[in-house]
Amino acid sequence: GAGVSQSPRYKVAKRGQDVALRCDPISGHVSLFWYQQALGQGPEFLTYFQNEAQLDKSGLPSDRFFAERPEGSVSTLKIQRTQQEDSAVYLCASSPRQKSPLHFGNGTRLTVT
Amino acid sequence: KQEVTQIPAALSVPEGENLVLNCSFTDSAIYNLQWFRQDPGKGLTSLLLIQSSQREQTSGRLNASLDKSSGRSTLYIAASQPGDSATYLCAVLVAGNNRKLIWGLGTSLGVNP
Numbered sequence: 001g002a003g004v005s006q007s008p009r010y011k012v013a014k015r016g017q018d019v020a021l022r023c024d025p026i027s028g029h030v031s032l033f034w035y036q037q038a039l040g041q042g043p044e045f046l047t048y049f050q051n052e053a054q055l056d057k058s059g060l061p062s063d064r065f066f067a068e069r070p071e072g073s074v075s076t077l078k079i080q081r082t083q084q085e086d087s088a089v090y091l092c093a094s095s096p097r098q099k100s101p102l103h104f105g106n107g108t109r110l111t112v113t
Numbered sequence: 114k115q116e117v118t119q120i121p122a123a124l125s126v127p128e129g130e131n132l133v134l135n136c137s138f139t140d141s142a143i144y145n146l147q148w149f150r151q152d153p154g155k156g157l158t159s160l161l162l163i164q165s166s167q168r169e170q171t172s173g174r175l176n177a178s179l180d181k182s183s184g185r186s187t188l189y190i191a192a193s194q195p196g197d198s199a200t201y202l203c204a205v206l207v208a209g210n211n212r213k214l215i216w217g218l219g220t221s222l223g224v225n226p
Contacts, residue, residue, distance in 0.1 A: 033213070033214075041218060042117075042202055042216030042217055043157070043216050048213060056213065058213075059213065093157075099144050099164070099206060101159040102147070102157075102159060102214070103159065104158070104159075105156050106154075106155055106156040107156050
């Protein structure tokens with residue numbers, strides 16, 4: 001595709017619900033990142049994939065957060081039993097190789113009520 | 114621990130002015146530094162990437178410099194336009210096996226017509 005696509009664009013969840021956020025990276029991009037951006041803050045790293053391998057998940061804030069990229073293209077970030085502090089914009093980025101410029105999607109704005 | 118600071122936090126200038134945004138980082142062990150632009154409600158757009166071995170990069174009216182030894186980067190915007198109004202973030206890619214970007218909080222720029 002022309003760019004990184006994320007869906008849904010907006011998600012409202014009641015506290016305790018599970019949510020799944022989707023990222024379609026640019027075709028052929030090896031590296032895929034998930035970031036969490038709270039209002040007025042810079043993005044915070046969550047996890048990194050190289051193809052289908054999750055090489056770094058040190059930024060996931062709790063075991064309620066889970067990410068996968070089973071075929072090395074589309075990735076899903078799942079948040080179980082959502083809490084209000086999970087409210088943020090979740091950004092996905094991809095790059096063709098390590099240390100290349102990142103291409104970001106427009107993000108999914110999650111609001112937990 | 115790598116920390117990235119951006120000064121100023123906000124800046125308002127009249128159209129046509131040249132301006133400089135500053136970014137500093139505490140650990141010089143980086144692979145590269147990127148400048149991004151973020152418009153309200155949108156994702157991040159990569160503007161310039163400077164590899165650790167480079168001193169500067171230019172794209173159109175934008176020029177970014179990197180002084181790795183002193184932990185500083187500047188983004189110079191020439192002949193600013195109202196369309197340049199956005200938040201500008203810098204991020205460093207830390208060296209080592211950890212591939213995550215460390216972000217500043219950004220500079221919110223307003224260019225007044």
